[in-house]
Amino acid sequence: MKKVGFGGRLLAALLLPFVVVACSDTTGIEDDHGEEVEGVQIWLSGAMIASYDGDTGSWTGELEVHEGEETAHMDVRFVDHDGAEVMLDDDMYLEVDVEDESIAEFEQDTPGEFGGHLHGVAVGETDVVFKLMHGAVGSGHADFVTAAVHAHVEDH
Secondary structure, eight states, X not given: OOOOOHHHHHHHHHHHHHHHHHHSOOOSXXXXXXXXXXXXXEEETTEEEEXXXXXXXXXXXXXXXXXXXXXXXXXXXXEOTTXXXXXXXXXXXXXXXXXXXXXXXXXXXXXXXXEEEEEEOSSEEEEEEEEEEESSTTTOEEEEEOOOEEEEEEOO
């Protein structure tokens, strides 16, 4: 076995803190005050229309839009246990998956922004999942994923 000299041990000692930092959780879902993302709130025109509780995995409220129309801009907020908005890192973004886009679509004005518009494509019901993503928009990984919330597209 080859013996490691003083230079090798010194290099290892100097690099170890960087390796530990690089492997630590830097997802951004917990801020400096220890607040952790535990839920989601969806706001439309100044009113909360739906909220998700990560502890129970359940939604209160649903999404609604008329066929051929779109909602006003919805704000999507990630919140802590007390419902206070969590400040997120700059490399966090929102991804929204609509189960059946022949019924409804979710459009963001800017890819990854924390909001957007629900478009009613055809009368019916589909499910929508909100994901807090970490990394580059379009190629990141999910740090927080909601259960599906119902989206209803109604006739005029």
